[in-house]
Amino acid sequence: MSTATLQESTTSPVTAPAMRTEMTPEERYLFDLQGYLVVPNALSPAQLCELNAIMDRRIADEVDPEATQHRFYSPDSLLSWGAAYRELLDNPRVLPHITEMVGPHPRFDHDYADIIRSGHSPIGATLHGGGAPFDECCFYTHKDGRIRCGLMVVAYNLHDVNPGDGGFGAVPGSHKANFPFPAQWHGLDQRHPCVTPVTGPAGTAIIFSEAMTHGALPWRAKHERRTLFYKYSPGSISWSAQYYDAEKYPDLTERQRAMLEAPNARYAHRPQAKRG
Numbered sequence: 001m002s003t004a005t006l007q008e009s010t011t012s013p014v015t016a017p018a019m020r021t022e023m024t025p026e027e028r029y030l031f032d033l034q035g036y037l038v039v040p041n042a043l044s045p046a047q048l049c050e051l052n053a054i055m056d057r058r059i060a061d062e063v064d065p066e067a068t069q070h071r072f073y074s075p076d077s078l079l080s081w082g083a084a085y086r087e088l089l090d091n092p093r094v095l096p097h098i099t100e101m102v103g104p105h106p107r108f109d110h111d112y113a114d115i116i117r118s119g120h121s122p123i124g125a126t127l128h129g130g131g132a133p134f135d136e137c138c139f140y141t142h143k144d145g146r147i148r149c150g151l152m153v154v155a156y157n158l159h160d161v162n163p164g165d166g167g168f169g170a171v172p173g174s175h176k177a178n179f180p181f182p183a184q185w186h187g188l189d190q191r192h193p194c195v196t197p198v199t200g201p202a203g204t205a206i207i208f209s210e211a212m213t214h215g216a217l218p219w220r221a222k223h224e225r226r227t228l229f230y231k232y233s234p235g236s237i238s239w240s241a242q243y244y245d246a247e248k249y250p251d252l253t254e255r256q257r258a259m260l261e262a263p264n265a266r267y268a269h270r271p272q273a274k275r276g
Helices: 003-009 025-034 045-062 083-090 095-101 254-259
Strands: 036-039 069-072 107-116 140-143 146-149 152-157 167-170 205-209 214-217 225-233
Touching: 025 036, 025 095, 025 146, 045 069, 045 083, 045 107, 045 225, 083 225, 083 254, 095 146, 095 152, 167 225
Parallel strands: none
Antiparallel strands: 036 205, 069 107, 107 225, 140 146, 152 205, 152 225, 167 214
């Protein structure tokens, strides 16, 4: 059975009720096998409407109408765009996956949003990541019956990504590779057969380990690709050199504030920032 067929055959377990507290056995199997997982309906229609309306305004203010692609990536973060973007910090539809595979006290490491109107993404059309050589920030391990990810990504589709459109491309299983990915296969203009396009309608979340070899396939659809990237690390490590200031966002819950802490062991008596 192919990876794509296996993913399709488990659609029902993946769409279990959003408020559950842990991953299903099928999800664990698929993520360990592939290095990624597709979660349908991770965003509600109301969320999609609000997130896209905010992005419409940002695009109108900041993006050249003739640009083929743009990345929103700054110290201000997507969190500064409004409550709709802050609520995704601990989206209950994906929080069980985050806490199970990153740890019970995850850090929100960094975020950005990409729009692609045609052709290459803001970082081109090449693959990156992989299980070898080992990366201490983007590792993938399994120990004592638990998956552990050094950097895990939740990528939200704000517009439909259909078969043939392009978009996210993954090399399933490469998060556990013992050899470097062949250099001659990195380019995505001519996709190697080992690269799987991962598609889904607006509202889909693609959860993946940064240890998996992945990239953006050239965009060929007539409509715009819009993707939000929310990235999480274990509480004690960081990929990004920039840390969040929770005081900028007074509406955060205590859990959300904890997710924005700088790297530390999350010990109970650690100093807490004063509020007000």
